[in-house]
Amino acid sequence: MLTMENIVREGHPALREIAEPLSFPLSEEDLTLANEMMEFLENSQDPEISEEMGLRAGVGLAAPQLAVKKRMIALLIPGEYEDDPPELQEVMVNPRIVSHSVEDICLKDGEGCLSVDRDVPGYVVRHSRITLSYQDVTGKTFKKRFKGYPAIVLQHEIDHLNGVMFYDHINQESPMALDEDVKILG
Numbered sequence: 715m716l717t718m719e720n721i722v723r724e725g726h727p728a729l730r731e732i733a734e735p736l737s738f739p740l741s742e743e744d745l746t747l748a749n750e751m752m753e754f755l756e757n758s759q760d761p762e763i764s765e766e767m768g769l770r771a772g773v774g775l776a777a778p779q780l781a782v783k784k785r786m787i788a789l790l791i792p793g794e795y796e797d798d799p800p801e802l803q804e805v806m807v808n809p810r811i812v813s814h815s816v817e818d819i820c821l822k823d824g825e826g827c828l829s830v831d832r833d834v835p836g837y838v839v840r841h842s843r844i845t846l847s848y849q850d851v852t853g854k855t856f857k858k859r860f861k862g863y864p865a866i867v868l869q870h871e872i873d874h875l876n877g878v879m880f881y882d883h884i885n886q887e888s889p890m891a892l893d894e895d896v897k898i899l900g
């Protein structure tokens with residue numbers, strides 16, 4: 715079971731390297747990794763378990779955050795209301811953005827990262843819509859379109875596979891500066 719101790723923090727080389735694609739069939743080790751990453755997200759979003767284990771909540775996780783330089787990400791984006799099913803619950807292998815909107819988007823309150831133990835204020839500008847090609851843990855290939863919050867989270871996770879941190883996208887001179895046609899998601 716993964717805890718915060720398994721998550722490497724900024725300064726660890728794994729966060730600034732390019733992760734390697736996985737080949738199929740996945741090894742037992744890689745299948746276990748996929749399950750543990752999803753379990754961590756579920757635990758991190760459970761009020762009792764997260765309290766007990768001292769977990770910071772996350773809606774996504776990338777293998778390099780566990781010092782595993784493989785192109786695997788897990789997403790657990792809750793539904794709008796408490797009892798709704800998740801908006802997105804998926805482990806994606808070798809995800810690749812095949813196309814994206816011209817339009818950009820950002821979250822009103824910026825982004826956070828389990829590998830960053832500090833608040834870094836500022837707008838993180840991302841594509842508002844993406845078409846993603848990826849494989850599931852069985853190797854089946856999918857091509858799906860995402861927009862809004864799921865698209866933002868997916869780009870945050872795919873950045874981790876390419877050694878990019880969310881604050882790399884923030885305008886250092888003026889973190890709250892924003893081009894007029896960037897959509898702000900509240």
Ligand SMILES: O=CN(O)CCNC(=O)c1cccc(Cl)c1Cl
Nearest residue numbers: 772773774825826827828867870
């Ligand atoms: O890489 C994944 N993490 O670091 C998990 C913690 N961060 C979040 O859940 C988070 C919070 C706000 C905006 C975005 Cl886009 C994300 Cl991803």
Ligand code: NI
Nearest residue numbers: 826827828829
């Ligand atoms: Ni992160």
